[in-house]
Amino acid sequence: MGIEPSGHYWKVLAWQMKISKEIDYLVGVNPYHVKKSKEFDDNSPGKSDRKDAGVIGRLIRDGRYFDIYLPKDVYGELRVITTSRKGQ
Template identity: 60%
Template structure:
C-alpha cells in the first residue's frame, strides 16, 4: 500500500470514529487557566465554554462537565483534543487517559493557527476561540494519537533525554 493510500485510509478511520454519539472537547492548554469547548460530530456547540485551572480541581471540574453533557445529550464516547504546548498538557492528558470512554488526541499548533485564520479571517489570539478551533479540527480528523510512556518506558525516555543533554554539554566543554 502506498503512503498516500495509507494516509487517506487513516483519515477515513479518524472520521468514522466520530459518530452522532461522540462528544468532542477542544482544550486550549495554558500554564494556569485552560479553556474547553464542547461540540458534536457536526461542529455544533453543546453547553458553554468552561475555564478551568491546570490542577486536579480543574481537571475534576471539566470531567464533571463532560459527564454532565454526556448524560444530557446522550453521548457515549468522548474525544478530548489539545495542543501539546510545552509540558503543561501532559498532566491533564495523563489524568484523562485514566478515565473510561475518553480518548485523548493532539492537534498541531500550526494547524490551529491556520484553521483559526480561515474561520474568521483574523489573527487575533483568544484561548476561548482556540479551544473551539481545536474541537473542530478533531471533528475533521486533523489530529494524531497521544503516546505517553508509563513505568519503565517513561524512565527510559527521561534517561535518554538526560544522556542526550549530557553529551551535548560534554561536546561544548
C-alpha cells in the same frame, strides 16, 4: 478529549486524565494547524482561548488529529532518562 500539545504543561494534564480514567480517548492537534486554521474563520490571526478551543474542536471533528502516546513502565522511564541526558 483533544488538546494542543505545546510546551510541556500538557503532559501533566494528559497523564492525570489517563490515570483517573475520566476520559475514554485523548487526541492531540498540531499547534501549527491550529494557528493556520484560526485565520480561516474570521481572517484574523488574533489569539484567544475561546477561539482556540473552537478551532481545536473543529479540527478534531474533521479528523485532523493524532493519537497521544504516553509511554509507561520501562518505556516511560527510558524517555525521561533520554530527555534528562540530552539536557546536560
